[in-house]
Amino acid sequence: MRVLLHPFLSLCLLASAALAPLAHADSYPNKPVRVVVHNTPGSALDIVARRVGARLADQWGQPVVVDNRAGAGGVIATDAVAKAAPDGYTLLAGADGPITILPTLAASLPYDPRRDLVPVVSLGETDFLLVAHPKTGFKTVADFVRAAKTRPGQYNYASAGNGSPQHFAAELLKQQAGIYVTHIPYRGGPVGLADVVAGQVDVMFIAVGPALAHVQAGRLVALASGGEARHPLLPNVPTLSETYPGLRAGTWFGLFAPAATPPGVLEALGAEVAKVLADPRVRSDLAAQGIRATGYPQGRFTAFVSQESGKYATLVKSAGIRAE
8 A cells, every 4th residue: 555645744754854964064063073094103193093083083072082093004904994984984994905006906895995985174284205224325315225226125115014105105116217126115104214214115105194203213214205306304314206207206195085975074074174284283293293284175085186197097007016
């Protein structure tokens, strides 16, 4: 038996359904928000997530819990958020590795970033430094390349994991310089960096922030920076492109939510994060860590992520880079 609804009641039900996401946004958040970070504590991504999370907690009056889940190049953390409830209370602080690089390298992933996640707002970006342990004797990129050509396979480099932007940067340098250097993947950038500082690994691409104190103390030698111009915190360090024109090395960070998260929640969340990142004190604090705050809104950030996916797909094909 079919039940016929009065036209007025039907309109009320439709209006209620349309307003439900807005009502959700008005009350969001009313409990702790968890931000899953796919790298280890002390990484540039972790630094951004904690700085922004602390300010959001102050604005909301609700705890923002940073949950570090490093490993598998960011796949573990990204998959956890992709499968979380789409209610705005579980978010991913993600970077290019598991979002735009690994999908072009790995034959299969437990998630599809385009289908299972939605970009919310960009957080920032940072240049990489190519650093070496002082015992190598390297002072410049040319020194490193010369030694690697003389003794193929005898030098090694650390990364934050297979498919990480550090891994990708090193493989591009290897391809352009025509050298062979052994890859040693770690569960996060700071973990690999610790072994470079200890002299267990020769070189590494790493974000400016985690490496800066080691470079200034002489525990590491900065061979080059990966930005378009010399980094303001290390103006005497040449860029990679001064030796290899067009070669860049760095990473970006953004906030992602599970697909089907209510649009009103996404809009409110993006606006709050952008407000935090527009604060001159926050921008200055992050700049001291080598991080440029961005805060691109959802539309611009979504287009950026799509562009990055296409860029990496082209680079993977042209450079012949494969997952290990």
